[in-house]
Each structure stands twice: as structure tokens, then as C-alpha cells.
Amino acid sequence: MELQAKEHGDALVVTVIDDRIDAAVAIQFKDRMREISETPHQRVVVDMSRVDFLDSSGLGAVVSFMKYLGPERRLELAGLTPTVAKVFRLTRMDSVFTLHDSINGAVAPGATAA
Structure with a gap:
């Protein structure tokens, strides 16, 4: 699971390089996110924006990481591809997470959710 992290103002921006977050990499994703x-x-x-496939294990890893951050830190997602966005809509996780159309919109001054 390849992730790249950089600071952008008050945010830590993590880019998922892989095109899938599924059962094969869900634990690696969660562990790497905690390290980063x-x-x-x-x-x-x-x-x-590069993730074309997210299964229930991948979604579980994202939710688990959100819980790891706790209430004092926010997890926001940006650039969801249509397939991944559909998973969030169908599971109603789009009402749990702050979603942005793009990473640029997410880190712009005064950014709000899409």
C-alpha cells in the first residue's frame, strides 16, 4: 500500500497511490495511515482520486482510521472517483465523512465540504 503524505497549512494531505483499497490491503492501509x-x-x-475500487474491508479501514483519530481531529476525503463515491452513498457514509470534490478544494482557504 503506497501512500504519500505532505503538510498543507493546518492539514496533513495523504495521497493514496494504489488504485484499490480492498481486503488484500485494508490492514496495510490502516497501519500506514496511523504511522503517517x-x-x-x-x-x-x-x-x-486514484482509487477506482473500494470494498467493504477498505471502507472498514477508512472508518477505523477515522475512529483512531478521535473527535479532536478530523478526517476528510477528497477526489472520490464515481465508483468509490457510490460506495459512500449506498452505505450512507457520505453523511459521516466530510467529502470534497478535489484535493485543491479541500485545502483551499475556508474550504467546505462538497
Whole structure:
């Protein structure tokens, strides 16, 4: 599971390089996200624009990471592809997560959810 992280203002931006978050990589995703987010940022924004497939294990890993961050830190998702966005809509997770159309919109000053 390849992830790239960089700071952008008050946010830690994590780009998922892989095109799938599924049962084969869900545990790796969760573990890598925990490692990357050890630095204290109020917001963690995950750029998922390269992810074409997300199964229930992948969704569970994203939810688990959100819980790991706790209530004092926010997890936001950006750039969901149509297939991944559909998973979030069907499971109603789109009402749980802050979603942005793009990573640029997520890190723009005064950014709000899409």
C-alpha cells in the first residue's frame, strides 16, 4: 500500500497511490495511515482520486482510521472517483465523512465540504 503524505497549512494531505483499497490491503492501509498521522494535525485529508475500487474491508479501514483519530481531529476525503463515491452513498457514509470534490478544494482557504 503506497501512500504519500505532505503538510498543507493546518492539514496533513495523504495521497493514496494504489488504485484499490480492498481486503488484500485494508490492514496495510490502516497501519500506514496511523504511522503517517502521528504528527499532530487538526485535519487529515485523504486524496482518493486514484482509487477506482473500494470494498467493504477498505471502507472498514477508512472508518477505523477515522475512529483512531478521535473527535479532536478530523478526517476528510477528497477526489472520490464515481465508483468509490457510490460506495459512500449506498452505505450512507457520505453523511459521516466530510467529502470534497478535489484535493485543491479541500485545502483551499475556508474550504467546505462538497
